[in-house]
Structures are given as structure tokens and as C-alpha cells.
Amino acid sequence: MDAKGIAEICGVAVLSGFSKSGVPGIGILIPALGAMAMQARVSTGFILPVLIEGDCVAVGYWQRKAEWRRLLRILPWTGLGIVVGYFLMRILSDAVFKPLLGAMILLIVAIDLARRAAKVELRAESSVLAAAIGILAGAFTMIANAAGPVMTIYLLSMNLSKEEFVGTGAWFYFIINLFKLPFSVALGLVTWSTVLVNLELLPLVLIGSLIGVLAMKRMSQNAFNIIAEALAVVGGVRLFF
Numbered sequence: 291m292d293a294k295g296i297a298e299i300c301g302v303a304v305l306s307g308f309s310k311s312g313v314p315g316i317g318i319l320i321p322a323l324g325a326m327a328m329q330a331r332v333s334t335g336f337i338l339p340v341l342i343e344g345d346c347v348a349v350g351y352w353q354r355k356a357e358w359r360r361l362l363r364i365l366p367w368t369g370l371g372i373v374v375g376y377f378l379m380r381i382l383s384d385a386v387f388k389p390l391l392g393a394m395i396l397l398i399v400a401i402d403l404a405r406r407a408a409k410v411e412l413r414a415e416s417s418v419l420a421a422a423i424g425i426l427a428g429a430f431t432m433i434a435n436a437a438g439p440v441m442t443i444y445l446l447s448m449n450l451s452k453e454e455f456v457g458t459g460a461w462f463y464f465i466i467n468l469f470k471l472p473f474s475v476a477l478g479l480v481t482w483s484t485v486l487v488n489l490e491l492l493p494l495v496l497i498g499s500l501i502g503v504l505a506m507k508r509m510s511q512n513a514f515n516i517i518a519e520a521l522a523v524v525g526g527v528r529l530f531f
Contacts, residue, residue, distance in 0.1 A: 312502020335479020371428020
């Protein structure tokens, strides 16, 4: 790997820590950087252990801020979505899936913006909503490590504080990333050699986590919500094009 590729992988590690512990929406940039450094399909497996490192730090710091009642409602559906994504990865190419993924994310964001404009309350307790978001998030994270935009919309619908938002997201990603790890191993995307490289990136993940916590604590609740939703839009546009 050349110097540019190494820099991009280092960027992945820093952003993993930063997004997991501070500003979750910015994590959508991680798959893009990974795909620049190596083949897109290979990058999804290479990035996964780095994301889990970021998850561990985030859970350690925000462990008491999670909304477990709502989290447990969506996790089984997300597991189903990961299984769906596993089989889709065996038949769909990046060229087909990524634009489809981006279009669906943009549609979700558009619906949410319309809902806000019409002042229609979205019940986060809805079982139908939890099932739909869970399956989409599971499939997206399995195929492209891209559950972020979908989960952002779901978490924003709960009207959580920024600390609860990050804490709930931290546990969600930690659990689902561990769950999908065996599937990535089965696809040959995670190997012992890639894990060893991932461990060397841990200091950069820790640095990113520290920066993320400091940034989030200095950010107002309104600014946090606006940035989170804006980054969801950016994520959808990036995947679509």
C-alpha cells in the first residue's frame, strides 16, 4: 500500500474513534476512505475490527447513557437485516447496491423532514418502525458499514439528549458489529492478518475518541441534532453517486 493508502487507513482509525464517541453521523465518511485505500468489498471487512475498537471505547465511556428499552426493540430486526445483507453480498455488486442504498437513505431523510415540517410526531415505540429501520440498518451495515444515516433518523425520532443519543448508538453498533463479525469472516473479508494491522491502529482510534468526546461536550443539543441529520443526508448522497 502506498503513502496515500496508509494515510487513508489512518484517517479511518481516527474517524472511527471520533464518530463513535462524539459525532456519530461523520462515521459515514469511514466507508468512503476505506474504499479509496483498497477494493470496496475488501475494505468492508478490513474496517470492521477498527469500528469495533471504536465501539469498545465509546461503550466504556458512555455505557450508562443508553436507552435500553428502545434499543432492545430494534436489535432483533437488525440481526435479521445482517443475515439478509450477508446473502445480498453474495449476489449484488457495489455498482448495483450503493446507488440503491443512497436513494433509500435520502428517501428516509426526506420523509423525516416532511414529517417535521408538518409537525407529525413519529412514535419511536412503533413496532413497525423498529422492524423497518432495524432490517434496513442491518442490511446496510453488513454490506457497506453504512447503518449510520438510517440509525441517525431513528435515534433523532426518540428526542434523546445528545449524551443518550451517543450512548444508545454506542451500544447498538458494538452489539451489531460483533454479531456480523462471523459473517465477515465467512466471506473471507476479515482474516488474522488484517486483525493484526487493525490492532496497530488502536492508538489512532483512542486519539479520535478523545477528540470526539471533547467536541460533543462543547456542542449544543440543537447543533448536535442539525449536524447529525445533515451528515445523514451527506451519507445518502455519497452512496447514491
